[in-house]
Amino acid sequence: MNSDPAAAHLELRQAVREFATAVIKPLAPRTDHEHRYPREALDAAAELDLMGILVPPEYGGAGLDHLAFAICIEEIATACASTAVLVDVHNSVASEPILLFGNEEQKRAWLPRLALGEFLGAFALTEPASGSDAASLKTSAKRYGEEFVLTTNAQLPGAAGVSCFIVPGDAPGLKVGQVFEKMGLNGSPTGELVLEEVRVPAANLLHEEGKGFTVAMRALDSGRIGISAQALGIGQAALNEALAYTRDREQFDQPIASFQGVSWMLAEMATRLEASRRLVYHAADLCSRGLPFTKEASMAKVFTTDNAMAITTDAIQLAGGYGYIEDYPFERFFRDAKACQIYEGSNQVQRIVIARELLR
Numbered sequence: 001m002n003s004d005p006a007a008a009h010l011e012l013r014q015a016v017r018e019f020a021t022a023v024i025k026p027l028a029p030r031t032d033h034e035h036r037y038p039r040e041a042l043d044a045a046a047e048l049d050l051m052g053i054l055v056p057p058e059y060g061g062a063g064l065d066h067l068a069f070a071i072c073i074e075e076i077a078t079a080c081a082s083t084a085v086l087v088d089v090h091n092s093v094a095s096e097p098i099l100l101f102g103n104e105e106q107k108r109a110w111l112p113r114l115a116l117g118e119f120l121g122a123f124a125l126t127e128p129a130s131g132s133d134a135a136s137l138k139t140s141a142k143r144y145g146e147e148f149v150l151t152t153n154a155q156l157p158g159a160a161g162v163s164c165f166i167v168p169g170d171a172p173g174l175k176v177g178q179v180f181e182k183m184g185l186n187g188s189p190t191g192e193l194v195l196e197e198v199r200v201p202a203a204n205l206l207h208e209e210g211k212g213f214t215v216a217m218r219a220l221d222s223g224r225i226g227i228s229a230q231a232l233g234i235g236q237a238a239l240n241e242a243l244a245y246t247r248d249r250e251q252f253d254q255p256i257a258s259f260q261g262v263s264w265m266l267a268e269m270a271t272r273l274e275a276s277r278r279l280v281y282h283a284a285d286l287c288s289r290g291l292p293f294t295k296e297a298s299m300a301k302v303f304t305t306d307n308a309m310a311i312t313t314d315a316i317q318l319a320g321g322y323g324y325i326e327d328y329p330f331e332r333f334f335r336d337a338k339a340c341q342i343y344e345g346s347n348q349v350q351r352i353v354i355a356r357e358l359l360r
């Protein structure tokens with residue numbers, strides 16, 4: 001196995017790192033503290049083709065592979081986790097299903113606009129009573145001739161009856177309900193979508209009627225590579241800041257990094273991160289090569305996100321009291337990392353996926 005990034009991937013990493021450090025990182029504290037949508041960062045990302053990473057050039061995107069995608073998300077998350085999840089979801093679970101399951105007309109209609117960043121893609125699967133058990137969703141779709149009418153909170157279709165639709169944000173009847181106050185990722189709004197008899201043309205049905213669960217599960221498989229890369233970036237940011245802080249901070253007349261108890265914690269953080277990186281790149285490489293990668297993506301997600309929590313917790317500890325206050329970025333890393341263990345399938349659900357793949 002060789003999933004080491006090739007020269008082109010390393011060049012890409014360097015370019016995205018320079019961009020993220022110069023443009024995205026300076027906005028990160030304000031994005032978090034003011035719960036501010038990072039519009040400038042997203043506009044700048046679109047200029048660099050980062051809103052169409054996986055979209056082939058014939059549809060206006062960069063046409064890169066999943067390893068390149070993971071590297072881009074990792075570098076953006078090292079600068080700002082909120083911006084990273086917006087870019088990640090847009091590229092993966094919002095755009096990729098159209099690439100994988102869309103017909104030619106749908107690809108031509110939506111992918112160039114998504115790749116340009118003309119609008120931001122979202123993915124709506126969870127309902128108030130349907131989370132890990134995603135097949136228990138209640139939103140209904142009824143066909144009337146050449147239209148479907150979508151309504152939340154109707155009957156129970158069951159997994160076989162789930163269909164997937166491309167719904168424009170300005171579709172009549174589509175409303176944003178409560179926008180939640182969260183513990184982290186404050187620049188990335190999370191809220192309810194209310195569908196009151198939303199009419200969408202039958203041409204917006206993605207894949208076949210009743211095959212929407214297949215679309216969602218495949219989208220989440222590669223989506224998990226993106227979430228793992230996001231956690232990797234958050235962990236890297238925590239390690240970078242912890243290294244700088246412990247070199248600079250002096251107690252007992254010496255930098256605290258010179259104490260073995262501190263340096264061993266840094267060594268442990270770096271080791272967790274490197275092992276995580278190997279798993280993420282391996283899953284991404286399998287996906288890029290068209291090989292089965294469901295188990296590996298779930299392993300990457302569990303390992304990387306659990307380790308991001310451990311690394312960000314240790315980073316707070318290494319900064320002592322300053323780690324706990326908002327003037328320093330450590331507590332933000334910790335709050336942002338937590339979501340990665342929950343969304344796109346909780347880490348318990350990932351363990352179910354891994355075990356199922358092992359035992360089948």
Ligand SMILES: Cc1cc2nc3c(=O)[nH]c(=O)nc-3n(C[C@H](O)[C@H](O)[C@H](O)COP(=O)(O)OP(=O)(O)OC[C@H]3O[C@@H](n4cnc5c(N)ncnc54)[C@H](O)[C@@H]3O)c2cc1C
Binds near residue numbers: 133182190346352
């Ligand atoms: C910041 C954020 C952004 C989000 N964005 C989106 C989005 O854009 N689109 C979207 O559709 N959803 C989104 N979600 C929802 C997210 O995907 C769900 O929260 C997640 O799938 C878990 O579902 P739940 O919250 O209903 O928890 P539940 O399914 O109720 O689970 C609660 C707990 O029980 C555990 N559990 C459940 N079933 C099992 C089992 N069989 N075995 C063992 N443990 C189990 C879970 O792991 C969890 O610990 C977002 C969530 C967050 C936090």
